[in-house]
Amino acid sequence: MLFTQPEFLVFFLAVLIAARSIKQNTWRNVLLLVASYYFYAYWDIRFCGLLILSTIVDYCVARFLEETDDIRKRRWLLASSVIVNLGVLGFFKYFNFFIESAALIVQSMGLSAKTLNIILPVGISFYTFQTMSYSIDVYRRKLRATDDLLQFALYVSFFPQLVAGPIVRARELLPQLAAIPAWSNRRLYGGLQQMLRGAIKKVLLADRLGEMVDPVFADPAFYSSSTIWLAVIAYAGQIYYDFSGYTDMAIGGAKILGYRFPKNFKHPYLANSVSEFWHRWHITLSRWLRDYLYIPLGGNRGSTLATYRNLIITMTLGGLWHGASWTFVLWGVLHGVALCAERLIRGSQPSPKPKPFYSNWIGWGVTMMIVLIGWVLFRSPDLSSAISMLDRMFFRTSGIQWYPPLVIAAISLMVLEHLAWQSRWRPVMRLPYDRWYSPIATTVMIWGLVLYSPTGFQPFVYFQF
């Protein structure tokens, strides 16, 4: 069930009314758990088993971790959680990738390798990371294991964040599930506005931009350099508005039900450096990778070379998390190398002198160039397509010149939205309920969604991860 489907509106309204009428927290949690499993079963009921497995394993591991101080035992317990979670993720997401990669080697020896027809369960990358983070936090004694299986199961499966994040930490959500949240009309309004904003981002901007992205990335050899550039910029907008739109709807939905989720985006295309980009893009994944991968690898506590190694490993695995393909691996490597280069340049500067006014612009330009090249790798179906795209972006100019006006309009809106967010208009963009412009803007947005959304079914981009 997609947040943008009419079925979701009916489902959400039913859940909201039922949740509002229940006065006991346990029963409210039961309702939300049943609703969350139904939400997940809407795609494929069989994958609910994976959700149950992940929940039970990490609940039990955390309980045992809580009860023992034996370091060896604790390590084994944590390892069992990691093995089960990564095992499930590895099988469903990476099995064929590794087989295909291995096949390239074994074929040269005259052997053959077969792949399996495996369906990727929706949201598996997100909930396995959530449950793993819980076990690791309990192992590190940063969090006490909960003895309430119901609350833990709801934490893992809570439908607003189940299939594409944000990746919520147990210490952020579990305490909120311990009591019925107080009802607030203002929060209801804020949540509805955020859901509406998310739907606008997804349907009116991302899907519109996708109309140009799909054909150009499918056959880059047809198009001129300028068209390819436009398509790459369009993809940058598409993936941002698609994912941040989904996140807005998830955060808004949770807010209406009375729960608070962490922020996932802070206008990443305003970043003046790649490290700043990662502080603004998919923030909950960035901090997961930082806390559970980069820091355990040693972070920046060792030598400069060790820091670079840790950065590249973290970003490469971050790339691989997005999908089982060498294009994602290269995307991660590119960002890792860029982060290292940034550290190298920053580290070589002798003293913190005041920066000239143009340095931010240069930083922004270089960052955007790296990000855009990265998106080419990220979006291309395979390496040869990515090379063809990059080749046409920088070296070949001939081909079809295609500049769809609606895509240009959507890109212009993206630029305006980013500029407005940085200006004194930011509070206006939140549409406070008591301002004269809020009802006008809200009405226009609702009509716009109904009238101007592209036709056809457009799943969220991040569902495939």
Add this chain to the structure above:
Amino acid sequence: MIRDAAQRQATPLGERIAAHRILFQWLVGVAVGTTLIAVTSPLFIRSYLPRRIDRMRGVSVLQPGGEYRWRSEGYATTSIGDHGMAGRSIVPEKLSKEIRVAIWGDSQAEGMPVADEAKLHRQIERLSKDSEYRIIALPMARSGDDLTDWLPQFRRVEDELEIDLHVLLVVEIADLFEVNESATGLEVAPTNPTLDSNSHQAWIATSIPAFMIHASRRVLRTPDDSPRTLRFRPGWGSGTPAMDGTIVASTPDWNLVMRTIAESTDRPVHIIYAPKIVPSHKNTADVVFGEPDVEAIESIRSIAHHNQVSLTDIRESLRSSAMKNRWPHGFHNGRIGEGHLNETGYQIIALDLVRAIDAMRVHSMGSTAR
């Protein structure tokens, strides 16, 4: 929310005033927002015209005298003429040395996405100006029509409008699939008898603003215009959400199809096959057609010829145009190579048709061609 705002007010009276002020503000705001949409929507939203039964054709057509606004791929306004003809206001008196052609087809032939001047019938007439026989092309195509809609109208229009040649513009070969012996019957039942000027739909089209009709259609119907249904049962067998509605149609008896076409009229019939083309093939600049291969079309052409129906396959002309960056389908604001025929596409078809008519030596009232 209203209460929240009101809580700031110290007295119950102030509370009530604040609540009423915000409620009033929202009511006015909704009205202003809707007005804004109503005023700007003609820039982006198609119009809805009432339909009426055309007694001569026996089918429902767009109201003559109306203007149809197309807002999708291509932005154009089409004037609706006699008998619901798109882009042709009147049927002129027939002159000597003139060939009258009825053009049949679906929305691809109807040409709503292009301006009247660029429509197929206008381009045919322009190209035939210097020919020995001047061609008058009468656009009879309607969106969604196929062979079962065209054939019953042949005899009804050919005497009344003095038609010399019927031309079928076929973009999807499936439009020729559904045919049976009864398709040639002279009596035509309107496709929907309720769609006359007094019908419920006509009232909606004339009385309700287009943006409201458009909004309700989008809520109540799916993109393929079937009623929207909601699914609430859990899924089985799909890991990621995907929808693929591939329909495989069986191949028809082409001999029956062509014979039925030939028997439905005394006038010559010419079929132009102009399928959609899309850019494809990774990393090689090429264009492909999704429909039958050359051999299949050659076989259909030979069956058509045997039944005295001529058929031209203009795929090579379309392909060659596309390779020169002049795409016959799709528009700048739509997808290149997909969607409806555009001005370039109509140019190619018009050129082919004028040549074909020359070659067929069709004379006025269809005296020699068959």
